[in-house]
Amino acid sequence: MSEPSKEIDGKGYWREVVRLTLVLLVIWFAVSYGAGILFRDWLDNVSIGGAPLGFWFAQNGSIYVFVGLIFYYCRAMNRLEKKYGVEA
Amino acid sequence: MGQDFWTYFWVVGTFGTYIAIALWARASSTDDFYVAGHDVHPMVNGMATAADWMSAASFLSMAGLIAFLGYGGSVYLMGWTGGYVLLALLLAPFLREFGKFTVPDFVGDRYYSTAARLIAVVCALFVSFTYIAGQMKGVGVAFSGFLGVEFNTGIIVGMGIVFVYAVLGGMKGITYTQVAQYCVLIFAYTVPAIFISLIITGNPIPQLGFISNVKGEDISMLEKLNTVVSDLGFLEYTKTDKTMLDVFAITGALMFGTAGLPHVIIRFFTVSSAGAARVSAGWALVFIALLYTTAPAVASFARLNFIDTVNESTYIADDADYDTEAAAIMAAGGKPTPKWFKDWEKTGLLGVEDKNGDGVIQYRAGAENEVTKLDRDIFVMANPSIAKLPAWVIGLVVAGGLAAALSTAAGLLMVISSSISHDLCRRTFFKDMSDKDELRVARASAAGAVILAGIMGMNTAKLGFVAQVVAFAFGLAAASLFPVIVLGIFWKRMNREGAIASMLTGLVSTFSYIYYFKFVDTDPANWWFGVSPEGIGFLFMFLSLAVGVIVALVTAPPPQDVQDLVEDIRVPGTRTSHGIADEGMAPMPAE
Numbered sequence: 039m040s041e042p043s044k045e046i047d048g049k050g051y052w053r054e055v056v057r058l059t060l061v062l063l064v065i066w067f068a069v070s071y072g073a074g075i076l077f078r079d080w081l082d083n084v085s086i087g088g089a090p091l092g093f094w095f096a097q098n099g100s101i102y103v104f105v106g107l108i109f110y111y112c113r114a115m116n117r118l119e120k121k122y123g124v125e126a
Numbered sequence: 127m128g129q130d131f132w133t134y135f136w137v138v139g140t141f142g143t144y145i146a147i148a149l150w151a152r153a154s155s156t157d158d159f160y161v162a163g164h165d166v167h168p169m170v171n172g173m174a175t176a177a178d179w180m181s182a183a184s185f186l187s188m189a190g191l192i193a194f195l196g197y198g199g200s201v202y203l204m205g206w207t208g209g210y211v212l213l214a215l216l217l218a219p220f221l222r223e224f225g226k227f228t229v230p231d232f233v234g235d236r237y238y239s240t241a242a243r244l245i246a247v248v249c250a251l252f253v254s255f256t257y258i259a260g261q262m263k264g265v266g267v268a269f270s271g272f273l274g275v276e277f278n279t280g281i282i283v284g285m286g287i288v289f290v291y292a293v294l295g296g297m298k299g300i301t302y303t304q305v306a307q308y309c310v311l312i313f314a315y316t317v318p319a320i321f322i323s324l325i326i327t328g329n330p331i332p333q334l335g336f337i338s339n340v341k342g343e344d345i346s347m348l349e350k351l352n353t354v355v356s357d358l359g360f361l362e363y364t365k366t367d368k369t370m371l372d373v374f375a376i377t378g379a380l381m382f383g384t385a386g387l388p389h390v391i392i393r394f395f396t397v398s399s400a401g402a403a404r405v406s407a408g409w410a411l412v413f414i415a416l417l418y419t420t421a422p423a424v425a426s427f428a429r430l431n432f433i434d435t436v437n438e439s440t441y442i443a444d445d446a447d448y449d450t451e452a453a454a455i456m457a458a459g460g461k462p463t464p465k466w467f468k469d470w471e472k473t474g475l476l477g478v479e480d481k482n483g484d485g486v487i488q489y490r491a492g493a494e495n496e497v498t499k500l501d502r503d504i505f506v507m508a509n510p511s512i513a514k515l516p517a518w519v520i521g522l523v524v525a526g527g528l529a530a531a532l533s534t535a536a537g538l539l540m541v542i543s544s545s546i547s548h549d550l551c552r553r554t555f556f557k558d559m560s561d562k563d564e565l566r567v568a569r570a571s572a573a574g575a576v577i578l579a580g581i582m583g584m585n586t587a588k589l590g591f592v593a594q595v596v597a598f599a600f601g602l603a604a605a606s607l608f609p610v611i612v613l614g615i616f617w618k619r620m621n622r623e624g625a626i627a628s629m630l631t632g633l634v635s636t637f638s639y640i641y642y643f644k645f646v647d648t649d650p651a652n653w654w655f656g657v658s659p660e661g662i663g664f665l666f667m668f669l670s671l672a673v674g675v676i677v678a679l680v681t682a683p684p685p686q687d688v689q690d691l692v693e694d695i696r697v698p699g700t701r702t703s704h705g706i707a708d709e710g711m712a713p714m715p716a717e
Contacts, residue, residue: 048697055696056616059215066211070204070381075374082364087337088346093364096200097192097422098333101207101415108214108408115219115404125699 051122058114062107069095069103132521140310140525141287144532147306148291148299156565157714159296160227160544162396164714166301171402172409174304175393177311177529178537179206179384179414181257182264184421185311185530190502192425193432196355198366199425201373205380207411207418212385214407219400220615223695225713227395228541229388229607230549235707236614237625238688240554245629247549249606250388250541253599255582257389258538258575262583264531267503268524278584285580288532292539293572297396300536307529312416314519314526315506319420321513322427332423351430358433359491363426368658375661382667383600386608389537392544400698428505431512436497437489439463441480463487466511475501535579543572553711598640601663605632609671618692620674623681628674635666 073081078092086094119125153159166174184206192199224232229250234243262281269280291299316332323335327347340347352362361367368376384390393410394403439461442451452462470476477499478487488496507527510519547568552559559567606629613620613628640659643652650658657665683689691707694700703712 046697046700048693048700052696062211062215066208070208070377071374074200074204075370075377085346087334088339089337089348090364093197093200093348094337096197097203098336098419100204101419104207104211105408105411105415107211108404108411111215112401112404112408116401119401119698124697 046124047122051118051124054118055115058111058118062111066104066107070100074100129517129520132518133524134521135518136521136525137528140306140529143306144287144303145290147303148295151295151299151302153294153296153298153565156227156548156561156568158298159565159568160395160540160548161392162296162298162301164396165398166396168397168402168406169409170305171301171393171397171406172411173308173413174301175390175406175410176413176417177304177308177533178393179390179410179534180311180417180530181261181534182268182527182531183260184417185315186264186268186503186506186527189421189424189428190505192422193429193505194502196361196363196366198368198373199422201376201380203418203422205377206384207414208377208381209384209390210407210411210414212381213390213394214404214411216612216615217385217391218394218403218407219698220695221391221611222394222397222403223400223698223701225701226711227392227548228544229391229611230545231553232614233607233610233625233629234549234553235709236688236691237610237620237622238685238706238709239622239626242610242622242625242629243549243554245626245633246607246610247545249602249629249633250545253387253603253607254389254538254541254545255579256599258535258542258579259582261531261535261538262579265528265535266583268527268531281580281583284528284532284535285576288536288539289573289576292536292543292576293569296568296572297392297540300533300540301396304533304536307533308413310522310529311526311533312413314522314529315417316420317519318506318509318513318515318523319424321515322431322509323423325513326427326431332420332427336423336426347430348426351426354430354433358437358489363429369656372656372658372661375657375664377661378664378667379600379604379661382604382608383663384603386603386606386611387599388541388545388603388607389534391611392541393537424506424509428509428512432505433489435461435464435512436467436487439467439487441478441485441487442468444468464512466508469511470504470508475499475504475507539572539575539579542575543568546571546575598637601636601640601659601666602633604663605636605666605670607632609667609674613671613674615692615695617675617678618689619678619683621678621681621684624674624676624678627677628670631673632663632666632670635669636663639666 073092074096078096081092082090084091157163188202221232226232230243230246233246234240262284265284266277266281269275269283270277291303319332320330323332324330326341327335327338328341329335329338338347339345340350348364352364356362366373394406397403397406440455441463442448448465448468455462467476478496479498481494481496488494507523510523547564551567552564609628609632610625639662643659685706687704687706691704694702701713
């Protein structure tokens with residue numbers, strides 16, 4: 039439990055983490071509940087390859103976005119940690 | 127080489143590998159036993175998490191389920207993957223930074239309360255036992271269906287294998303066997319999928335075949351499937367008869383339930399830091415997505431192929447010689463019932479009845495349907511033979527199904543064993559217990575849990591209520607565990623009283639609703655707002671959140687120590703010990 043060499047702005051760091059988390063959760067909601075369920079009938083008017091877009095989001099597309107979201111989160115968090123001098 | 131030879135070859139070969147790995151990765155301390163020494167590589171942990179997560183149901187039943195439900199099956203696809211986003215963003219890194227062994231550890235320490243810890247233990251045990259019984263049943267089915275072994279004998283063999291590597295190796299042994307099990311199951315799943323995609327669409331990648339045209343025709347695969355099924359009187363494949371609210375709620379219950387399942391959460395205690403926990407969740411989802419994006423493709427191909435080859439085909443009697451009979455039918459311009467259909471009919475998973483006596487099978491929605499028995503597990507199992515793959519691939523699928531069931535069972539055993547030895551004994555009743563004694567109790571409770579799970583597996587087979595109890599596991603995890611963990615991290619003001627009220631509300635409301643509508647009044651017309659028992663955990667999760675927040679606001683705020691603890695776990699690398707919150711056990715440092 040060594041004392042950190044310089045004071046970490048924990049509150050500022052946390053504010054940015056929460057903002058990032060909220061933005062990513064909005065996307066998470068939009069591709070699954072949004073595109074796959076709530077707006078699927080409307081999106082189904084468009085096709086991706088041979089599949090109606092809303093249906094495709096529900097069965098395949100949302101999963102790809104989920105994977106992308108987590109890896110983006112990892113990168114963004116590493117950046118934040120560097121900015122605030124936090125050791126992860 | 128015969129089919130039996132290859133099946134035995136793969137099953138014995140993979141089981142031998144699992145045991146060899148277990149002997150190599152023996153646990154020597156409670157750190158090793160509970161969290162694999164805290165130094166598992168994030169990608170390795172991700173792969174182990176994927177195997178842990180994907181059960182016999184994912185491997186064997188999901189594609190078949192989607193084949194029948196069409197768009198309605200999307201709830202499983204989104205629900206069982208979307209939860210990992212919640213895990214990565216809201217739970218895993220913070221729980222790792224918190225630095226203890228189990229989910230009840232977090233609940234008990236964060237809410238400075240033995241009562242809260244015990245309620246969390248009850249939730250964890252309940253969820254894990256309902257789940258594990260289903261896995262054991264899967265093991266029994268795979269053995270009895272393929273190796274001609276008695277159902278109960280199959281369960282005992284499966285129990286024996288899990289016993290060796292869970293009791294000896296603990297989390298360390300389990301983690302490395304799960305990596306091997308993932309490789310077996312993903313290979314066994316994708317190889318037949320690639321071939322069936324080639325046959326139907328000409329595209330070797332199932333995910334692309336899914337959105338392509340039918341091979342040699344100018345119509346997309348899904349469009350053709352829609353036309354074919356609606357011509358036979360079924361609902362169009364891309365439609366569902368569930369209400370939008372119900373689809374929404376089931377997806378939600380599965381997603382939040384996934385994020386609240388103790389056996390998934392504890393996997394993230396095994397990596398070295400909060401940063402590693404985030405990356406690990408990403409890898410886990412990559413490995414899961416490989417199977418989960420293949421499944422809907424397999425589902426639609428299988429449905430189309432089934433109708434294509436079975437409907438209006440001329441039935442060949444059991445006593446006739448298949449090859450000469452089939453040749454004669456084809457020479458007369460007819461379509462013989464496929465060979466794989468005949469093979470699977472023997473297992474009782476498929477059944478036909480020639481209702482109109484024309485010697486031809488009619489597959490329809492409604493009373494004229496002549497396919498009287500069509501088990502949903504058949505599609506994944508029969509895929510290799512439908513795609514005319516060699517016998518060794520079919521044996522591999524059996525080994526894959528067993529790998530999926532065993533890896534999940536082992537992960538669940540860890541939750542049960544640590545709940546008893548760590549949360550009940552070390553942290554609640556015998557606080558001065560030594561590390562050595564705790565390890566002994568952990569091994570003994572893992573052993574006891576294996577036996578109990580096996581007995582439950584044997585009995586659920588007779589009762590056939592596994593499908594019903596799975597709804598319990600997800601609903602309860604979503605409504606009882608998820609809210610208190612998230613509030614514990616994101617809301618400093620959350621206190622003991624709020625946590626206990628929230629868990630009890632989630633537990634009691636969800637349990638009562640599911641129990642009532644599954645066992646007492648099974649009429650869907652009476653469901654609240656048309657929400658099925660599978661989806662109710664999602665609605666009650668909000669109730670549980672609201673009750674927790676209100677109770678916390680009208681009672682005293684948590685002690686300063688606890689508030690400092692919450693600030694610590696939010697910022698990686700700053701975790702220090704905090705009196706009341708860490709009483710009796712200091713956290714483990716990162717790295």
